[in-house]
Amino acid sequence: MTSSERPFLSLIIPAHNEEHRLPATLERVHKFLHSQSFASELLVIENGSLDRTGEAADRFARSNAGTRVLREPRAGKGLAVRSGMLAARGEYRFICDADLSMPIEEVVRFLPPTLADFDIAIASRESPGAVRYGEPAYRHWIGRGFNSLVRLLAVPGLQDTQCGFKCFTAAAAQALFPIQQLDGWTFDVEVLFLASKFGYRVREVAIPWYYIRGSRVRLLRDSLQMFVDLFRIRSNWRRRLYSSPAGPQPSVRISDE
Ligand SMILES: Nc1nc2c(ncn2[C@@H]2O[C@H](COP(=O)(O)OP(=O)(O)O)[C@@H](O)[C@H]2O)c(=O)[nH]1
Ligand SMILES: [Mg+2]
Numbered sequence: 001m002t003s004s005e006r007p008f009l010s011l012i013i014p015a016h017n018e019e020h021r022l023p024a025t026l027e028r029v030h031k032f033l034h035s036q037s038f039a040s041e042l043l044v045i046e047n048g049s050l051d052r053t054g055e056a057a058d059r060f061a062r063s064n065a066g067t068r069v070l071r072e073p074r075a076g077k078g079l080a081v082r083s084g085m086l087a088a089r090g091e092y093r094f095i096c097d098a099d100l101s102m103p104i105e106e107v108v109r110f111l112p113p114t115l116a117d118f119d120i121a122i123a124s125r126e127s128p129g130a131v132r133y134g135e136p137a138y139r140h141w142i143g144r145g146f147n148s149l150v151r152l153l154a155v156p157g158l159q160d161t162q163c164g165f166k167c168f169t170a171a172a173a174q175a176l177f178p179i180q181q182l183d184g185w186t187f188d189v190e191v192l193f194l195a196s197k198f199g200y201r202v203r204e205v206a207i208p209w210y211y212i213r214g215s216r217v218r219l220l221r222d223s224l225q226m227f228v229d230l231f232r233i234r235s236n237w238r239r240r241l242y243s244s245p246a247g248p249q250p251s252v253r254i255s256d257e
Pocket of ligand 1: 015047076096164217
């Protein structure tokens, strides 16, 4: 990893109450990045943790060049990902959950030369070829129920908006994250909704995905909030609260609906 040139890849890890699983994840990710021929940087964004996640990240960054730790005062995965995406300098900016439920080696499948002609590439546990390992049935069906609502209310075409592994080109990240507003779990739906409204090319990448216990999602409370957020996205759009992205855009096709 180098700091002077613009990195090819920024790997962005949002971390909340992750003091136990973060150190091993950082070791693995760092080792993987070093084994690649491209330049990269690693960003950890901690916010609102009640444990020593920030200290664990700082300790790692002190002894591993190319790692940056950012902090935000309020909790929220969406807020953390937004600050990471906007602080990143890479040509490609990849969100990676701290539990590494997708093997990190899969990252190359979201990048050129393996994948080309996209603005956003999202991991999918539903596309042909994807495999879910060890997921309890209740989690699976809650996820499928939410996806039905997402397709009905916000993004018709996508079978899995919630997987924690997504790759953005620098241009797409810099256009979409400044106008996206949700700070919590539904930020993925909002960003993908805006991506489709503004004509960005979204590709789904089928992945092997391993269920890891200890989710930070509080099933009842967060699911309810996510349901409300779907209506908020629609209402924000109707009220024209999302300004058009500034800067470079893809072949723009703005839908009025
Ligand atoms: N920085 C930050 N990260 C968060 C927050 N909430 C969740 N995360 C991170 O988001 C990722 C996904 O969380 P996880 O509990 O695995 O969710 P699940 O896999 O969707 O059930 C993990 O890296 C969490 O640490 C938050 O408030 N702030
Ligand atoms: Mg997880």
